[in-house]
Each structure stands twice: as structure tokens, then as C-alpha cells.
Amino acid sequence: xxxxxxxxxxxxxxxxxxxxxxxxxxxxxxxxxxxxxxxxxxxxxxxxxxxxxxxxxxxxxxxxxxxxxxxxxxxxxxxxxxxxxxxxxxxxxxxxxxxxxxxxxxxxxxxxxxxxxxxxxxxxxxxxxxxxxxxxxxxxxxxxxxxxxxxxxxxxxxxxxxxxxxxxxxxxxxxxxxxxxxxxxxxxx
Amino acid sequence: xxxxxxxxxxxxxxxxxxxxxxxxxxxxxxxxxxxxxxxxxxxxxxxxxxxxxxxxxxxxxxxxxxxxxxxxxxxxxxxxxxxxxxxxxxxxxxxxxxxxxxxxxxxxxxxxxxxxxxxxxxxxxxxxxxxxxxxxxxxxxxxxxxxxxxxxxxxxxxxxxxxxxxxxxxxxxxxxxxxxxxxxxxxxx
DNA sequence: TTAATAAGTTGAACTTGTTCAATTTTTTTT
DNA sequence: AAAAAAAATTGAACAAGTTCAACTTATTAA
Numbered sequence: 298x299x300x301x302x303x304x305x306x307x308x309x310x311x312x313x314x315x316x317x318x319x320x321x322x323x324x325x326x327x328x329x330x331x332x333x334x335x336x337x338x339x340x341x342x343x344x345x346x347x348x349x350x351x352x353x354x355x356x357x358x359x360x361x362x363x364x365x366x367x368x369x370x371x372x373x374x375x376x377x378x379x380x381x382x383x384x385x386x387x388x389x390x391x392x393x394x395x396x397x398x399x400x401x402x403x404x405x406x407x408x409x410x411x412x413x414x415x416x417x418x419x420x421x422x423x424x425x426x427x428x429x430x431x432x433x434x435x436x437x438x439x440x441x442x443x444x445x446x447x448x449x450x451x452x453x454x455x456x457x458x459x460x461x462x463x464x465x466x467x468x469x470x471x472x473x474x475x476x477x478x479x480x481x482x483x484x485x486x
Numbered sequence: 487x488x489x490x491x492x493x494x495x496x497x498x499x500x501x502x503x504x505x506x507x508x509x510x511x512x513x514x515x516x517x518x519x520x521x522x523x524x525x526x527x528x529x530x531x532x533x534x535x536x537x538x539x540x541x542x543x544x545x546x547x548x549x550x551x552x553x554x555x556x557x558x559x560x561x562x563x564x565x566x567x568x569x570x571x572x573x574x575x576x577x578x579x580x581x582x583x584x585x586x587x588x589x590x591x592x593x594x595x596x597x598x599x600x601x602x603x604x605x606x607x608x609x610x611x612x613x614x615x616x617x618x619x620x621x622x623x624x625x626x627x628x629x630x631x632x633x634x635x636x637x638x639x640x641x642x643x644x645x646x647x648x649x650x651x652x653x654x655x656x657x658x659x660x661x662x663x664x665x666x667x668x669x670x671x672x673x674x675x
Numbered sequence: 676t677t678a679a680t681a682a683g684t685t686g687a688a689c690t691t692g693t694t695c696a697a698t699t700t701t702t703t704t705t
Numbered sequence: 706a707a708a709a710a711a712a713a714t715t716g717a718a719c720a721a722g723t724t725c726a727a728c729t730t731a732t733t734a735a
Contacts, residue, residue, distance in 0.1 A: 692721075
């Protein structure tokens, strides 16, 4: 049952019939992404959405000054989406890089649109998922405003211990919005 | 036609029939909120969602240290929601304060739930609205990471000139995540 | 297994932004 | 219109975080 974890994840957001869930699954195809490979690259248009079944990804952007900024890490059970590029079919600002050998379930844009039209529950599912994500982004902004870099670091490794243990310092610092040198100084005190 | 602006706003997100739109409108009640009054207060549970027809609001939180952090300003055409408190019926972290005499359209939670169940297009509408909001929050985080306070300030007044002109420096600084003293120094150079 | 490359550490000088306190200006209340 | 309160400004001392460069330690590739 390669879809059972995926199904449970959906059921945790929305009440859904077995048959609807089964139909949804038919549109999600398994894909392997090996360590250091990119599922999406900045500049390309995003035509898919993905669900992480195994492994871990980093979603980040590189700004004009060449600095990396990590939006989030996607471990098992997380979604990989570039909402902007997917919705508007514009070039993406994001990179999605596998941090280890990973497996994702992928749905193509045309299939997603079909599902939205065919199954209203899919609208509800993604409405709820988007709202949960929104809550998390709002909280993150508030934390960036109210906590120091040191506090943000310890909060991060407490909240995401499993993912954090897989990360290089540089990757964590680009999530926190500080330099890797300063993160190193935070750690050694 | 007090609902025509509201209707146009919805139509800009989703294709919808006149009759569906008319039914939606029946659940949104006009409410006046005068300057300095609060539509929502931190600690109370949010049982409504609102649409700004006239005026302007500030949505902010006060953290443990007593510092204010402004999430966003909601001018004409913006939505006022505490997604977290509304969805989970938990005490809110947010305050929604009218910055001038304002008029909002309000829907109660039970009516919103009825609409979600009754009209699938409402799910789609809020799915799309949530995803647009998500895009904006992601971009804001990236900007906080990649721009200096000065750059963020000029970006803000360029992007929201109308709202910005109504604001006190203290309100802008709490949006940017800096002190009002430092904002004053930025301005006078 | 040894190069080669990437990652992590450390220190000194620097920049950005904060804190606190005093002063002025603007807005609100009486 | 005067008094009171809130907002904005300024400066000096300070703290948080950056930059650059040198060095050490891990990883990866040949």
C-alpha cells in the first residue's frame, strides 16, 4: 500500500469517502528524487504539486544579491508546492532540492484542475491546507519580529528535531535569516 | 447597492453566478466600526470573518515582552480574518483596530459553515484567496531576509501609498519589525 | 587513500539597528 | 485656547548581527 500514508495525511485534514480518496490517488504518480537533485528550479514554470513520502527537501530562493533564503524544509508528510508559479504559470522563484534520496507523489497541473472541477472535496482539502499554512507563515513572521536569532534557532531545533538533525548549518542559517558564521557563534556558547 | 463593491471583489477571484453571489451576500451584514474601536481583541475567540468596505484596520499582536507586531493593514477591499482562531475556535492572538471610521461586512462562523456546505464555489473562493495570501506571506518573509530596514520601508510606502499615508510611524515600524526611533532616523536622511 | 572540495570555527573590525532619555511637534481633550 | 496626551525627533552609548579572512575539520571524488 504505497498510498496509505498519503491517504492518512489527507484524512487528517478532511472527511472524505474511500472512493473519492481512491480516485484522487490515481492522479498522483510516484517519483524518486535523489540527494542533491532538484524537483524544481528557479526560472522554470511549476506544473506540478508534490507530497513527500520519504526523505527531505529544502525549498529556497536566491535573491539578486546572490543570498539564499530558505522558505521551508519538507520532510515526510509535507507538501511541495510553488503556489504562485503553479497558479499563475509564471517562472518560479523557488528551488526544491532533495537533501537525501527521496520519494514524492506528484500530480500534474491539468490533473489537479480536473480534480478541482470533479471533486468539490478537493477544493475543501486545499482550502484547509492553505489556511493551515497561512497560520504557520503568520506565526513565523511574528517570531522573526519578536525573537532574537538565538531564540529562533533553539525554537527551530526544538520544533523540528528530526529535520534539523539532517541539515547543514548553512541551510539552517538561511532559514533563520542570519549568516552561517553567526549561527556557528550561537551554537558555541 | 451596498454590495456591488463586495461582489466585484469576489468576481475578481472566481467565476460565480449572480444567484450564488446573491445568496452569499445575504449572510454578510454591514457593521460600522469607529476609529480606535476594536473588531477583535487578543484573548477572545474569533467567530466572524469581515470584508472592509470603507476605512482601514490594523491587525496586530502584542507579544510576551509587550512589543506590538503588525501583521497587516486592511484597507478597502481587504479581508479581516483570524484564520487560526476562527478555524480552531481558540483564543485569538490578534487585535483588529479601526484606524479611521470604517464599514465592514461581517459573516458569522455558523453562516460561513453553512455556505461551505451549501455552495462549493465558496470553498473554491476561499481556497484561491488563501493561496493568494500565502504567496504574499512567503514574499514578505523573503523580503525580511533579503532587504534592510530602509529598503523595506521604501518598498512598503511604494506598494501601499494610500494606506501608508494614513499611518503613524509607530504603526509602520511595527509592521517592518523595527523601532519607531529607527524608522524616524531612516526618514530623516 | 590522497587530493580536492565543502562545511564549520574563530577573531577583529564594521554596520545595522536598539535602548534610553531629553526635547520638540502634533493631536486630542477640556 | 489652553492644557494634556500622544507622536516624532535626536543623540549618545550599546547590543546584535555582518563581513572578511584565516584556519580547522569533515565529506566527497579521483
